[in-house]
Amino acid sequence: MLKVLWTSWCCLTALGAGYLCLALPGDGAASPMSTAFLPGETTHGHHQIEMNCNICHLPDGGVTDKSCIDCHSEDLKQSRDTHPARKFVDPMKAVLLQKLDAQNCLSCHVEHQEERTHAMGVTVPVDYCWHCHENVADDRPSHRGMAFSSCSNAGCHNYHDNTALYENFLSRHTGEPAILAEPQRPIRKFQQWLADSNGQSDKQLFAKDADAPLEWKNPDISEAWAVSPHAVKGVNCSGCHTDSAAVDAYAIGWTQTPNHESCVACHESEVGGFLEGKHGMRPAGGLSKMTPELARLPMHAAAAHKSLDCSACHDPHKPDLQFAAFEACRSCHDDQHSRSYEQSSHFQLWKQELAGETTAGSGVSCATCHMSRDSDGLVNHNQNANLRPNEKMARTVCMNCHGLQFTLDALADADLKNNCYSTAPTASVKSLQMVKDWFDSKKKK
Ligand code: HEC
Ligand code: HEC
Ligand code: HEC
Ligand code: HEC
Ligand code: HEC
Ligand code: HEC
Ligand code: HEC
Ligand code: HEC
Ligand code: HEC
Ligand code: HEC
Structure with missing residues (x-):
């Protein structure tokens, strides 16, 4: 068969190839x-x-x-x-x-x-x-x-x-409170995500310095760019818009729609992570960019034709990380979990942080859970890296702020996925108690 x-x-592909291309x-x-x-x-x-x-x-x-x-x-x-x-x-x-x-x-x-x-x-x-x-x-x-x-389906x-279930690990974290004394997610460390400056000088540039060809110059773009971290650090229009393949055709080789490849020289780890997860796996496999239209998960109809590239979350001329961490996600994602986030106490914490009422790192956005920063402070751009099985989020995210028992209970509770962790978990995972009893019984022997 x-x-x-x-x-x-195979035969049909060979025969039909020419037709299909057209x-x-x-x-x-x-x-x-x-x-x-x-x-x-x-x-x-x-x-x-x-x-x-x-x-x-x-x-x-x-x-x-x-x-x-x-x-x-x-x-x-x-x-x-x-x-x-x-x-x-x-x-x-x-x-x-x-x-x-x-x-x-x-x-x-x-x-x-x-x-x-x-x-x-x-x-x-x-x-x-x-x-x-x-x-x-x-x-x-x-x-x-x-x-x-029950070995595999009881959490x-x-x-x-x-990694979140080894005996020694469980044993180290028994008895922790539901919310730790200083709940804080890892925050950015100084500039360390840059691979190199791709030959651009790092002298601050201003709108008048924009090096785009005349026909592509646009005052709105130049002004937005001039206050962005790129201009401040000397990355000119050509830093992203140079099409190396077309350098011979035009003196400058300008491309109007740079994609993730134009960022890789300076942001290697972000591009690498992006290509490994559901947002970037199509171009990684030689296919066109992903769009919400091709998704199986529920998406906003209005976003159907948006293509998933770095600019889906970052306006390349004025990147805004806070926008990228929540509003950008919601412009596409429209499943029950994503919709419920706005009812969660995590969202309240996020708003309080943005309003300057609480310390940096106390809020929880979509990106806090799905694009966590590692211990070096780098943002993981593969949002599948800690998604399934969901206990992967315990170490990378939740345990910065919550005790292990609470974390495992919350992650094992299917209702909490739907309400985006807005209520306390109702069931209790027994592993921590079992491990404690096991170590206690070994001590007695
Ligand atoms: C992500 C990997 C992957 C991709 C992509 C993929 N397949 Fe498969 N396919 C598999 C695996 C794994 C099996 C099961 C092989 C086995 O049982 O030994 C399979 C089995 C099959 C079978 C045999 C089914 C059977 O009942 O024996 C056919 C036919 C098939 N694939 C066709 C396709 C076609 C056509 C495409 C592209 C349009 C495709 N597959 C794309 C992984 C893939
Ligand atoms: C094909 C046989 C096989 C299957 C199926 C299997 N295991 Fe294992 N498991 C092993 C072997 C072999 C070891 C290694 C034991 C050793 O190193 O002496 C192991 C080790 C383990 C360990 C100890 C890990 C450690 O830290 O050393 C755990 C826990 C475990 N398995 C749980 C499970 C669970 C839960 C499932 C189902 C989700 C499962 N196993 C399915 C064969 C299997
Ligand atoms: C950090 C990289 C980067 C820099 C620096 C940059 N651009 Fe862009 N630009 C892009 C990307 C990426 C796109 C494609 C956006 C898309 O596909 O939605 C783009 C799109 C454009 C477009 C066409 C689409 C639009 O938004 O109207 C123009 C025109 C443009 N850029 C001009 C400029 C000019 C002028 C400068 C310098 C003042 C500049 N860019 C600096 C990355 C950059
Ligand atoms: C020539 C090197 C270079 C290229 C190419 C480049 N960037 Fe940057 N990027 C930088 C520098 C430098 C910074 C600022 C670092 C700092 O603030 O110290 C930066 C910062 C950023 C930030 C953080 C903004 C913030 O608010 O702190 C984002 C997001 C970003 N770049 C996205 C992109 C995207 C998307 C592309 C490709 C379209 C791209 N960059 C291409 C050098 C580059
Ligand atoms: C071209 C690269 C590629 C190949 C080949 C491939 N995968 Fe995958 N696989 C991915 C990506 C990318 C994802 C989605 C992101 C993720 O879940 O990590 C994925 C997802 C998965 C998942 C689901 C994870 C989840 O969260 O639901 C499993 C299981 C898996 N792959 C196993 C396999 C097996 C087994 C094969 C061989 C038949 C295979 N993969 C072949 C790239 C690949
Ligand atoms: C799904 C949305 C999304 C996509 C797609 C995306 N990013 Fe990001 N990016 C974010 C978020 C959210 C943050 C900030 C996370 C935080 O501050 O905790 C970020 C941060 C960054 C930063 C700053 C890093 C730092 O340590 O602060 C750079 C640089 C960056 N992204 C580059 C890229 C590049 C290049 C691409 C394309 C390969 C890309 N991003 C694609 C959402 C995205
Ligand atoms: C341009 C639209 C768009 C934006 C913006 C976007 N996503 Fe996605 N996202 C998608 C699509 C499309 C998929 C793939 C869904 C599928 O394959 O069914 C996806 C997949 C995912 C997945 C994997 C789901 C799974 O079941 O494997 C997660 C998690 C995710 N996105 C989180 C986010 C977060 C967090 C943000 C913001 C930081 C974000 N997304 C921004 C469109 C988007
Ligand atoms: C407190 C952490 C947390 C926050 C905040 C959060 N998520 Fe999730 N999200 C999860 C966990 C955990 C899962 C996996 C649940 C599971 O499979 O059991 C998940 C699953 C998903 C999925 C996959 C859904 C599916 O059915 O496969 C998408 C898409 C997603 N989240 C997007 C978002 C978006 C968009 C936001 C913000 C509006 C967000 N999440 C906020 C923790 C979070
Ligand atoms: C004995 C059965 C078994 C075999 C053999 C097996 N898997 Fe899995 N795999 C599972 C189960 C069960 C899950 C669900 C999550 C879990 O229990 O770890 C899973 C989940 C996954 C996932 C997604 C979750 C994660 O932890 O990343 C990937 C990717 C994966 N398998 C890849 C592979 C690859 C690649 C191979 C071959 C090298 C393989 N699996 C062999 C049973 C198996
Ligand atoms: C930056 C710290 C931080 C991170 C990271 C974080 N949380 Fe929370 N979470 C809190 C705080 C603080 C509260 C309590 C807010 C309140 O009651 O006002 C909370 C509340 C909750 C609640 C609701 C409790 C209730 O009784 O209403 C659940 C469930 C929850 N978190 C689960 C998680 C899970 C699961 C993760 C990891 C995927 C996670 N949290 C990540 C800080 C965090």
Whole structure:
């Protein structure tokens, strides 16, 4: 079945290529012809790149996990994967691999099979932990009588990322209050995000210094730019508008619509993060920019044709980080969670900070949670880096301000996702108490 589909897809592509190039409005719109060859819906994680079949498929149509590893090995390394392939090399573990080949991504994640796909593209039944860990209760009395599925769906464990759930970590953070004594998110450190100045001098420039060709000069733009950090630090119009490919055609090689590539020389880490997440993964995969029209998540209809580039959040001529952190997001995102943010006490804290009533770093915007600053103060422009499983947000975000018990309870409470963390969590994750009892019992022995 696979081979037949694949061969006809390849032949049709070859035949139709010329026609398609003329008939299709860029690669942005899904081609009805190639979607017809998708055997089923692609996962939430990959739907944006589904039209680029050979990003995953080999020329003969098969898939190996090499493609998965090429794109994901870095994320899994960062989350200190609990079950990497190398843990199964030991011959003692070979029996386990007969139950489930855990060295192959495709044992648990296949594509285009919506009827058996769970969150995070998982296509194994929920009780699969049990195949390998059925004896867990033998030396952990606390685990006796637990449901087969509860290992992975009760907010206690994940398969790959357990960085917020390790025993020693839990034990260090037991007994913390819901809100810590000095709740503050990391804030910007001095200028350290700049890779280099891309050959531009760092002398302050003024509107009269604008070096755009005459026909592109525009007083509104020049005045906005003149008070922006770019002019202040000597970055002229040509710093972004030079089209290196066209330098020969025109003396200056001016491009009217620079994209993220024009920023990379000075803002390498921001561009890198952007390309790894849902906002930038299409251009990273050689496709046109993402637009809200192509999204599966609910978006404002008016934003349908906005293209996702740096300028979706930053007006390049007068970047405003506070606008980027909330208003920009809401101009596109219109799901229940995003709409509810304005009812949350986090939003009140954010408004108080902007009004100068509280200290810098006490507010919580969309970007506080979704584009957190790391310990070096750099903004992570991959808003998927800490999104799922959501415990990834515990260390990177919530624990700057909240105790661990409160954080895990809030993240495990599905209702709070919908109301954007506007009310107190109702259930309690038992891991911290279990870890405390476990360490206490070991001390007694
Ligand atoms: C993000 C990676 C990815 C992309 C992009 C992708 N696929 Fe797949 N596809 C897979 C995986 C994984 C499987 C399952 C392979 C397996 O079971 O061994 C699969 C399976 C298939 C199958 C076989 C289904 C079956 O029931 O055996 C077909 C046909 C297929 N894909 C077609 C396509 C076409 C056509 C495109 C582009 C329009 C495409 N795929 C894009 C990852 C991808
Ligand atoms: C071209 C790069 C690329 C390839 C190839 C690729 N992925 Fe992905 N994958 C991404 C990006 C980008 C995302 C979306 C951002 C994110 O969730 O990190 C994603 C999302 C996911 C998610 C969902 C995460 C979530 O939050 O829902 C899983 C699981 C996943 N990929 C596994 C795989 C597996 C397994 C394969 C091999 C069949 C694979 N990926 C192939 C880039 C890739
Ligand atoms: C034994 C089953 C299993 C295998 C094998 C497996 N995964 Fe996963 N994967 C899961 C489960 C379950 C989740 C859901 C989150 C969790 O429990 O960690 C997940 C989530 C993910 C995610 C999104 C969440 C995150 O922590 O980043 C990515 C990306 C991912 N897997 C990639 C891979 C890749 C790449 C491989 C192959 C090297 C692979 N997985 C092999 C079960 C598996
Ligand atoms: C294919 C077999 C297999 C499956 C499926 C599996 N595990 Fe494991 N697990 C292992 C092996 C092997 C180890 C490593 C044990 C060792 O190092 O001695 C391990 C280790 C662990 C550890 C200890 C991690 C550490 O810090 O060393 C935990 C916790 C765990 N698994 C939980 C789970 C959960 C929860 C699931 C389901 C989401 C799961 N496992 C699914 C085989 C498996
Ligand atoms: C920090 C980089 C940067 C600098 C510096 C910069 N621009 Fe731009 N400019 C851009 C980007 C990016 C776009 C495309 C915006 C879009 O696609 O929405 C753009 C668009 C434009 C446009 C066309 C669209 C519009 O907004 O009307 C003009 C004209 C323009 N710039 C003129 C200038 C002039 C004149 C200067 C110097 C005074 C300048 N730019 C400095 C990045 C920059
Ligand atoms: C030639 C180098 C250079 C290029 C190219 C460049 N920038 Fe900048 N950018 C800077 C400098 C220098 C600063 C100011 C640093 C400071 O305030 O000390 C800055 C600051 C910023 C800021 C922070 C604004 C603030 O309020 O502090 C944003 C956002 C930004 N740039 C976005 C962009 C975007 C988007 C592009 C591409 C369209 C771009 N930059 C291209 C050098 C550059
Ligand atoms: C989804 C919206 C969004 C997109 C798209 C986006 N940014 Fe940002 N960016 C932000 C937010 C929000 C902040 C400030 C976060 C904060 O202050 O906590 C920021 C901060 C910055 C800063 C200042 C860094 C600092 O440490 O203060 C630079 C430079 C920057 N972005 C460049 C870029 C470039 C280049 C791109 C394109 C690759 C880009 N951004 C795309 C939202 C975005
Ligand atoms: C120009 C429109 C636009 C702007 C502005 C924008 N986004 Fe997005 N965002 C999107 C689109 C489109 C997607 C991909 C949705 C999909 O694939 O279904 C997305 C994806 C996301 C995701 C990943 C969702 C998932 O399920 O994997 C998060 C988180 C996110 N955006 C947060 C933000 C935040 C925070 C801001 C502001 C700092 C922001 N966005 C600004 C359009 C936008
Ligand atoms: C207190 C932290 C916090 C704030 C503030 C916040 N979010 Fe989220 N957001 C989360 C968490 C946690 C999730 C993941 C929930 C889950 O999957 O359980 C999430 C999920 C999302 C998703 C993915 C939704 C989906 O169904 O897949 C989008 C898009 C998003 N947020 C956008 C936004 C926007 C836009 C704002 C501001 C208007 C915002 N968020 C404010 C923590 C936050
Ligand atoms: C910058 C600090 C800060 C960060 C980061 C932060 N919060 Fe909060 N959060 C607060 C403060 C302070 C309050 C209490 C506000 C009040 O009651 O006026 C609060 C309130 C809450 C509430 C509502 C409690 C109630 O009873 O109404 C929830 C739920 C919550 N936070 C969850 C989270 C989660 C989950 C994260 C991480 C994704 C997070 N917060 C990140 C500071 C923060």
